[in-house]
Amino acid sequence: MPDPAKSLRVLVSEGSSTSAREAITILGLSGHHVEVCDPSLWCLSRFSGLVRKFHRCPGLRDDPAGYLAFIEQRLAEGKFDVLLPTHEQGFLFARAKQRIDGRAGLALPSFASYRTAHSKAGFSRLLDRLELPQPPTGIVTSAQQLCEAIRFPAVVKTSVGTASRGIWFIRRDDDLESALHDLGGGTFADEVLVQDLIAGTTEKAQSVFCRGQMIGFHAYRQVAAGVGGGEAIKQSVRRSVVRAHLEKVGQALDWHGALSIDYIMPDDGGAPLLIDCNPRLVEPMNAYRSGVDLVGLLLLISLGETPAVLPEGREGVLTHLAMQALLGCGARGGTRRDIARECVLLFANSGPYAGSTEELTPVRSDWISAVPLAVTSALLLASPKSAIKIARGGFGAHLLDLASIRIIEGEGFGE
Incomplete structure (x- = not known):
């Protein structure tokens, strides 16, 4: 070995x-x-x-x-x-x-465990079974059931979807009609979740498990939003309650590998509410900069090792994604002047980026990463409204959809 x-x-x-x-x-x-x-x-x-x-x-x-x-x-x-x-x-x-x-x-x-974590409906049912907190949630399979279950404001999610795909925020009848149109109306192709929209801050936690035992954990909060629900600026936090919840999930699934969750810290000071699960690491650089090398842990357990549990990382570590910051500025209606000002702040590590390090395009250690950042900046300076279109370019053939999931789940696949 x-x-x-x-x-x-x-x-x-x-x-x-x-x-x-x-x-x-x-x-x-x-x-x-x-x-x-x-x-x-x-x-x-x-x-x-x-x-x-x-x-x-x-x-x-x-x-x-x-x-x-x-x-x-x-x-x-x-x-x-x-x-x-x-x-x-x-x-x-x-x-x-x-x-x-x-x-x-x-x-x-196991595939059964992976499928449970990958499906929003499966994860919600698991939370109910483990008596872990989540927003009030219903699982429906038709437009009629959705209309009967929904109460404003709400979030509607397809059971399959990543990178904020298949999510609708419903605050009035027009929003509901738009979601039903996108879902095709009538009987849905797959299960759909409807959850109460809870006022609060969304945070994320990531972990690595070795045969059901948590050996690494990290959490961060969003300081500034990017585009499509992503973070432009993050800050590491310590969340012992969330760690305990995630540990319970991993133990129930006998998890082996990386496991991440999204959760809401309610504005009313209530307990964290779990809202989503990803059976992978989600942008692990903030953890790395905080002293928690989750990728390194994955390598060790991939090789059959049983590593010691990593101590928690430093709290308050700031990191940012320059491309997300620029795309977020454009998506929120920013002008060319706004985009240019954001470029200056990023270049100078000033304003909201003071004391923060770049996650996605680390030009100082990997100069070629400047190419996509420069191209994104140029496109946005030419047309700030193109931000959404540019961001959607990442939803490519490397991801799953319902049809490919059905093929993989099919009898005899992979044998």
Whole structure:
């Protein structure tokens, strides 16, 4: 078995997400050999000097079987130590884990556990079973049931969706009509959640489990919003209650690998309410800057190690994502002058960015990452209204949809 303290050969499952890009930075700074698979020639992670080789692959969404075969071929040829799923590819790998075993280290729970955490409806039912707090929630399968269950203000969510896809905020009848139109009306293709909209601050927590035991934890709050529900500026926090809740979830699922949750800190001072789950790490750089290397833990358990529990990181550590900050400015109706002013503040590390470090495009340690940042800045300066369109470019073929999920869940897939 390779020594985890030495350089490892790591194959990253996709290169389009912000989470993958941040994991690559951490891997590269730790001295590991990193290769990336992605269906897009222009994915975010291509603009990194820390990536040794890029492999263009079939899209997970459009051809899950072809994507799996491609990964198998890379593992056979490349002699990788670890296969690192950074997004929804874990759903596929958990389903076909027997085809990967012995070819590379991989930290994932059972497929049944992964499916529960990946489904918003499944996660909500798990919270009810564990008697963990969540907003008042209903699960419906038709337009009629949704209309009967909803009370304003509310949040409507499809059971499958990531990166804020499939979410509607319902405050009046017009919002409900728009959501029903998007959902197709009548009988829905899958379960839909309807939750009371709770006034409060959304925070996120991430963890790594080793065979049901939590060995690493980190939480952060949003200081400034980006686009599409993402964070432009984050600050690390300590949340012992949330840690206990997440530990209970991981133990119930006998989790092995990365597990993250979103939760609301209500404005009325009530207890944290859990609202979403991601069976992966979500943008792990704030944790890394706070002294909690969750990516490093994933490598260790992927290699079969049982690491000691990491101590909690520093509280109050600020990090930011410059691209998210600029896109958020444009999405909120900012003008060219507003975009230019934000660029100056980011460049000078002043204003809201004082004392903060960049997460996504670490130009000082990885100069090629300046390319997507410069292109984003130029596009927004030319047309600030293009922010939403630019942000939607990240919802690509590297992600799952309902059709591809049904294929992967199908009888005999991956055997």
